[in-house]
Amino acid sequence: MSARTRVTMIPGDGTGPELAAAAMKVMDAAGVGIEWDIQKAGADIMEEAGTPLPEKVLESIRANGVALKGPITTPVGHGFRSINVLLRKELDLYANLRPARSIEGVKAPYKGLDLVMVRENTEDLYSGVERMVDPDHAESIKIITRAASERIAHFAFDYAAREGRKKVTAIHKANILKMSDGLFLECARKVAEEYPTIEFEDRIVDNMAMQLVQKPQLYDVLLAPNLYGDIISDLCAGLVGGLGVAPSGNFGDHIAVFEPVHGSAPKYTGMNKVNPTAIILSGALMLRYLGEEAAADRVYNATAAVIGEGKTVTYDLGGDAGTSQMADAIVEKMDSLR
Ligand code: NAD
Numbered sequence: 001m002s003a004r005t006r007v008t009m010i011p012g013d014g015t016g017p018e019l020a021a022a023a024m025k026v027m028d029a030a031g032v033g034i035e036w037d038i039q040k041a042g043a044d045i046m047e048e049a050g051t052p053l054p055e056k057v058l059e060s061i062r063a064n065g066v067a068l069k070g071p072i073t074t075p076v077g078h079g080f081r082s083i084n085v086l087l088r089k090e091l092d093l094y095a096n097l098r099p100a101r102s103i104e105g106v107k108a109p110y111k112g113l114d115l116v117m118v119r120e121n122t123e124d125l126y127s128g129v130e131r132m133v134d135p136d137h138a139e140s141i142k143i144i145t146r147a148a149s150e151r152i153a154h155f156a157f158d159y160a161a162r163e164g165r166k167k168v169t170a171i172h173k174a175n176i177l178k179m180s181d182g183l184f185l186e187c188a189r190k191v192a193e194e195y196p197t198i199e200f201e202d203r204i205v206d207n208m209a210m211q212l213v214q215k216p217q218l219y220d221v222l223l224a225p226n227l228y229g230d231i232i233s234d235l236c237a238g239l240v241g242g243l244g245v246a247p248s249g250n251f252g253d254h255i256a257v258f259e260p261v262h263g264s265a266p267k268y269t270g271m272n273k274v275n276p277t278a279i280i281l282s283g284a285l286m287l288r289y290l291g292e293e294a295a296a297d298r299v300y301n302a303t304a305a306v307i308g309e310g311k312t313v314t315y316d317l318g319g320d321a322g323t324s325q326m327a328d329a330i331v332e333k334m335d336s337l338r
Contacts, residue, residue: 004033005290008060008067013042014264015274015323016070022276022327023068023283026303029331030295032287037064041083042072053083058090067257068286070279071264084259088121093250093257094148095155096121098233099285103277105308106241106317110216115236116165117222118156119229120184121250123148126226144180144225149187155251156223157195167199168192171208171224171232184225209235237261244274244316245307247281249289256289258282272322275314277303280330302333 011020027034039057046052052072061067074082087093096119102111129141156168170188174181185202192200203211205228212219212232216239224232237246246261260278268274280303287296306312312329313319321329 004035005066006035006037006064007286008057008064009036009038010041010057010067010069010072011038012070012072012264013044014071014073014266014269015271016042016072016264018270018272018323019260019274019276019279020068020070022323023070023279025324025327026276026280026299026330026334027068027283027287029334030287030292030299032290032292032295043075053086053090058087061087061091061255061257065255066286066289067255068279068283069257069259071260071262073264073266085126087257088250091255091257092122092252093255094120094122095152095251096229096233097159097249097251097285098229098236098261099247100233100236100240102240103245103304103307105304105310105313106245108239108241110239113216113240115212115216115219115222115239116159116163117224117229117233117236118152118159119233120148120152120225122226124180124226126230142177142180142227144183146183146187149184149225150191153188153191153223156221157191157198160198160221161195165198165221167201167220168195169208169219169222170200170202171205171222171228172202173205173228175204181225188223205232208232212236212239233261242316243278244314245277245281247278247285249282249285256286258286258289272324273315274323275316276323276327277307277317280327298334298337299330302330302337305333305337306330 011017037060039060041053041057072083098117100115102113123143125142127143132138172181172185174185243262248261250257265274284296284299306329312321
């Protein structure tokens with residue numbers, strides 16, 4: 001990048017601001033000129049702005065085209081709707097990308113895994129079409145459209161082609177949900193024909209869950225509608241050590257928002273305690289998106305090296321370093337890897 005690139009940073013709430021500070025420190029040290037456009041959203045801005053998602057946050061993301069975001073607390077059962085869901089809807093971030101890659105030094109059931117989940121982000125049972133028919137009878141509608149299914153399948157295959165991946169596995173329950181999941185599968189099969197060099201297969205979701213626990217090495221890129229993608233991507237995160245190290249990206253046609261998968265861990269707010277790995281690796285995904293592959297690799301390799309050494313890591317990785325100390329160790333490691 002020759003000129004400085006403006007990136008929207010949404011620190012979030014709870015432990016979000018500490019994590020955002022750690023991520024910015026590491027991204028700044030990666031040698032890419034990022035100008036941070038810091039925008040507040042979530043519980044902390046609610047009183048001041050009257051809304052947890054002020055319009056200027058959306059305007060900033062639309063103008064910059066790219067954002068890095070800390071976690072935001074969603075009140076349970078009352079209060080405002082999930083900001084994450086709102087952002088995805090407002091910006092039409094239709095693809096959720098969740099890599100699950102083993103890192104040496106992270107306690108996990110498997111080593112050497114490199115899976116990626118591509119999850120449809122806009123429809124399925126998350127469309128919000130629900131009603132109480134009567135006090136004892138509730139209904140939720142599962143919506144699957146050809147347009148959204150073909151769009152996400154193209155995203156998965158384009159990603160696989162770009163990243164030199166070998167295989168896409170579509171996940172469904174078309175044996176029971178013959179129309180909705182049947183349509184999703186039909187679209188995946190049709191799109192697969194356009195990518196003859198990438199192997200395509202499909203799995204019924206329950207079998208997929210078992211296979212991933214027993215032989216995850218057999219899988220590469222996974223493609224799923226919203227609900228199965230949500231559940232199976234957490235399963236994949238568990239295979240490589242859990243949410244503390246799980247990054248993600250949400251993509252529209254011209255906008256991308258990167259964020260850790262975990263929540264705001266409110267009980268640790270202000271304690272400089274939580275693990276910054278997931279937001280830093282989300283930042284590395286962002287650098288790749290911006291075409292800064294070398295910087296992305298530096299950030300990833302330095303983070304993996306610090307975790308591998310196990311000396312300056314947070315409590316969940318068996319250490320006693322704080323969030324900021326771990327970020328400092330990653331910055332130092334990047335300098336020594338140059
Ligand atoms: P959480 O992910 O915040 O915490 C679950 C457990 O993991 C806790 O024990 C926590 O201490 C630990 N943990 C989480 N992140 C960690 C980190 N980086 N390092 C070390 N330990 C970590 O999940 P929760 O408690 O269910 O949710 C808290 C809030 O976050 C809720 O309001 C939820 O809606 C919200 N949330 C937001 C997002 C997002 O903004 N993308 C995602 C998930 C949950």
